[in-house]
Amino acid sequence: MGKRSVIPFGPQHPVLPEPIHLDLVIEDETVVEAIPSIGFVHRGLESLTDKKDFNELVYIIERTCGICSYMHGMGYCEAVERVMKVQIPDRSRFLRTVWAEMSRVHSHLLWLGLLADAFGFEALFYQSWRLRERVLDMFEESTGGRCIFSVNKIGGQLKDVPDDMLKAFSVKFTELEKEIRVMAKTFLEDYTVNKRLKGVGILTKEQALEMGALGPFARGSGVRYDLRETGYAAYPELDFEMCVEKDGDCYARTKVRIEEIFQAISLIRQAIDKMPGGEIAVPVKGNPMGEYAMRLEQPRGEGVYYIKGNGTKFLDRVRLRTPTFANIAPMVQTLKGCKLSDVPLYILSIDPCISCTER
Amino acid sequence: MKDVSKSPWIIHYDGSSCNGCDMEVLASLTPVYDIERFGVINTGDPMQADIFLVTGGINTLNQMVVKQIYDQMPSPKVVVAIGTCACTGGIFKECYNIIGGTDTTIPVDIYVPGCAARPQSIIDGIVQAKECLKQKCIAEQKAAKEGK
Numbered sequence: 254m255g256k257r258s259v260i261p262f263g264p265q266h267p268v269l270p271e272p273i274h275l276d277l278v279i280e281d282e283t284v285v286e287a288i289p290s291i292g293f294v295h296r297g298l299e300s301l302t303d304k305k306d307f308n309e310l311v312y313i314i315e316r317t318c319g320i321c322s323y324m325h326g327m328g329y330c331e332a333v334e335r336v337m338k339v340q341i342p343d344r345s346r347f348l349r350t351v352w353a354e355m356s357r358v359h360s361h362l363l364w365l366g367l368l369a370d371a372f373g374f375e376a377l378f379y380q381s382w383r384l385r386e387r388v389l390d391m392f393e394e395s396t397g398g399r400c401i402f403s404v405n406k407i408g409g410q411l412k413d414v415p416d417d418m419l420k421a422f423s424v425k426f427t428e429l430e431k432e433i434r435v436m437a438k439t440f441l442e443d444y445t446v447n448k449r450l451k452g453v454g455i456l457t458k459e460q461a462l463e464m465g466a467l468g469p470f471a472r473g474s475g476v477r478y479d480l481r482e483t484g485y486a487a488y489p490e491l492d493f494e495m496c497v498e499k500d501g502d503c504y505a506r507t508k509v510r511i512e513e514i515f516q517a518i519s520l521i522r523q524a525i526d527k528m529p530g531g532e533i534a535v536p537v538k539g540n541p542m543g544e545y546a547m548r549l550e551q552p553r554g555e556g557v558y559y560i561k562g563n564g565t566k567f568l569d570r571v572r573l574r575t576p577t578f579a580n581i582a583p584m585v586q587t588l589k590g591c592k593l594s595d596v597p598l599y600i601l602s603i604d605p606c607i608s609c610t611e612r
Numbered sequence: 613m614k615d616v617s618k619s620p621w622i623i624h625y626d627g628s629s630c631n632g633c634d635m636e637v638l639a640s641l642t643p644v645y646d647i648e649r650f651g652v653i654n655t656g657d658p659m660q661a662d663i664f665l666v667t668g669g670i671n672t673l674n675q676m677v678v679k680q681i682y683d684q685m686p687s688p689k690v691v692v693a694i695g696t697c698a699c700t701g702g703i704f705k706e707c708y709n710i711i712g713g714t715d716t717t718i719p720v721d722i723y724v725p726g727c728a729a730r731p732q733s734i735i736d737g738i739v740q741a742k743e744c745l746k747q748k749c750i751a752e753q754k755a756a757k758e759g760k
Contacts, residue, residue, distance in 0.1 A: 264677055266656065270634055271626050272674065293674045294628045297707040304706050316703055319632025319728055363635065366642075382642040389639075400632035400728040608631045 255281040260593070264293045268371050268597040271607040275600075279593055287588040289581055295611040299571050306566040307333060307541060312403055314558075317573060318609040319400040320363060323356045324551045326405040328558040329571070331485060332547035333407050336562055339537055343487075343529040345409040350487040350524045351419075352396070352404070354517040359388040360552035361510045361517075362433075364604045365440065368507065371601045372449040380436050387429055391422055409534025416528070423525045426518050437511045450504040454587045454599045457501055466583040467576045468554025469509045470603050474501035480550040491523045503602045510604075540566050551576055553604050575609035616662055616688075617746035619651040622738065623661035625681055628710065629668025632728030633695035637665055640731040647735055650742065658684040663741050666714045669697040669704055675717050682718045688748035690741045692722045695729045702727060 257280050264272030272293040278286040301313050315326040327349055334341060362385040369377035389399050395414045396402040404412045440446055456466065461474040471478055472495070479495045481488045496512035498505035541562030548557050554576030561569040580603045588599055626634045640647045641654055655661055658681045670678060682691070693714040696702035701712045714720050721744050724737035 264674070265625055265658070265681060268656075270638060271631065272677070293671075293677065294626070294668070295671060295673070295709050296628050296669070296704045297709040298704065300708050301704075301706060313703060316630045316632070316727075319630045319635055322630070322632070379643050382639065383644060386639070386642075386644045398728075399730065400635065401630075606631065608626075608629065608634075 257285065262596060266597075268601070270367065271605070273600070273605065273607050275588075275596075277588075277593070277596065282593050284588050284591050284593060284596065287585045289585060291581075291607070291611055293611070294608045298612045299573065302568050302571050307562070307568050308407060308566075310568070310571065311405055311407065314571070314573070315401055315403060315405070317575070317612055318606055320360050320606060321356055321551050321553070321609070322401050323352050323405070324549065324556065325558075325573075326403070327353060327486075328547050328549050328556055329560070330405045330407055331549070332545045332558045332560045333541055333562075335547065336541045336543045336545045336560060337407070337537060337539065339408050339535060341409050342532045342535060344413075344531050345533050346487045347524050347528050348410055348414060348533065349405075350491070351422075351521055352392075352402070353486065354520045354524070355388055355392060357517045357552045358514055358521075359385050359392070360604075361514045362388065364510060364552075364601075365436075365507070368598075368601050369440075371597045372446070374446065377436070377439055377446075384429065384432055384436065387425070391425060394418065395422075406534065408537040409532070411534070413533045419525045419528060423522050426521055430515065430518050433511075433514060437514075440507055440511060447504065449598065450502065450507060452502050452504075453595060454503045454591065454602055455501050456583055456587050460586060461501070461583060464583040464586060465579050466554075467579050468551070468604075469506055469513065470554065470580050470583065472497050473506035473509045475499045478555075480548050480555055483548070485547075485549055487524055487527075490527065491520055493520060503598065506602050540564055541568065553577055553606055553609070554580065573612055575606070575612070577603070577606045577610040580605070581610070617742050617749055619653070620662035620690075620742060620745055621655045621660055622652050622663040622665055623655055623658055623681065623685070624665045624667070625678060627666055627668035627674050627678060627698060627714070628671045628704070629695060629697055630728075633667040633698070633726075636728050636731050636734060637667060637694060640734045645731045645735060647738060650735070650739060652738060652742075659686065661685050662689060662745060663738065664689060664691045665694055665738075666691065666698050666720075667694045669701045669710045670712060670714060670717050671709045672711065675711060678714070678717050688745060688752055690721045690745045690748065691718055692724060692737050692741050693720045694724045694734055694737065696725055696727045699723045699725055
């Protein structure tokens with residue numbers, strides 16, 4: 254047995270865009286144990302429930318995370334709408350689906366870039382972020398924002414998107430898809446990239462189920478679990494196929510996410526084709542009374558939005574459970590036995606979003 | 613002492629931001645905005661950095677980290693607060709865990725407002741930080757001469 258020592262990893266680390274701290278117990282070069290500690294980004298966002306009313310809270314919940322901000326706002330709005338028994342117009346349902354899937358495309362492209370950066374392939378990092386900018390341009394055209402959109406409200410949308418703009422998006426996504434396919438080839442077939450990704454960071458199906466892994470992390474290990482199948486928003490009316498891989502290594506997770514980009518682009522095109530006309534919002538009267546837990550599939554996995562209303566305009570409780578929080582325990586499991594130089598790669602392969610986790 | 617303001621190195625730390633400004637800082641390093649054309653380069657080592665970019669507000673836990681990074685940077689140094697949260701605490705000001713903006717912990721030279729701050733304004737902030745760094749260099753050189 255070699256000599257054991259403890260190495261602190263983070264919170265400020267060149268490869269991490271966000272702060273997370275890990276104490277790595279290492280034996281020679283091998284990690285024996287990893288102890289995570291979080292709280293560097295904790296703001297106490299849920300405590301604003303008693304200072305802001307339930308309409309203003311949409312904009313607070315959106316700022317849980319700047320990457321999947323649209324989905325956070327959407328999850329909260331859907332939860333409140335279900336408590337208040339509001340039926341939103343069809344056009345609003347479809348617009349929500351389009352924007353949610355656009356968020357998924359840009360989030361996965363962002364992650365692919367960060368992964369490439371973690372294994373030291375700088376050119377690939379720049380490529381995927383260049384393609385991501387095209388999605389952000391479309392967001393800016395339709396909502397006015399690049400990170401935080403604030404287009405959701407209780408009862409529908411604040412902004413409508415003209416039909417000709419949507420048609421143009423459909424064409425742009427077809428072009429984008431071609432370019433992503435060229436880039437994806439490097440991730441999936443390149444010799445050096447495969448050397449870094451194949452057979453490392455293995456999480457078996459049993460471990461994934463036991464530790465409650467979610468999203469592409471679990472689907473890479475062969476767990477068939479995607480909340481889009483439960484049919485919120487406009488998903489029941491669109492063709493959708495779950496992307497699952499069996500191997501459970503970093504390569505399988507990368508493959509799942511790349512497939513999901515194409516799946517999301519297909520969903521966007523379908524939703525634009527079937528986009529109904531009409532109103533984008535319904536007036537909402539009264540205050541929420543009762544409780545509901547809304548679940549939806551974020552780019553990183555299952556997000557839970559629990560709300561409890563008491564009949565006044567201030568909610569009793571808002572609770573968010575975000576996917577990265579559930580994914581930290583299985584990630585620590587995969588870290589055991591890996592080489593110290595591979596740690597950034599393993600951490601990034603779960604697509605951590607620390608500001609979601611700590612709220 | 614040489615003039616470092618022509619090619620300063622930047623370091624980025626995410627305080628308690630929502631990731632929005634954080635990703636915009638990274639986006640301004642990538643080809644579309646390409647901040648490196650102004651001579652700056654991103655580094656992960658505080659001891660080699662001249663410009664410190666902070667995003668997000670300060671909370672009780674990361675206050676110590678921000679202060680530590682600032683102390684490790686060699687003088688002269690410039691701090692840029694990016695985003696409304698880093699400037700004042702922003703939308704999270706009333707949260708129990710937020711102390712306030714970056715200036716509650718370390719002196720801030722340039723404020724870049726916006727939620728999230730756009731890459732164009734981040735680039736503007738960094739170009740202004742270069743000018744600020746130049747002034748600080750001149751002031752330090754002058755002080756060193758007078759000291760002799």
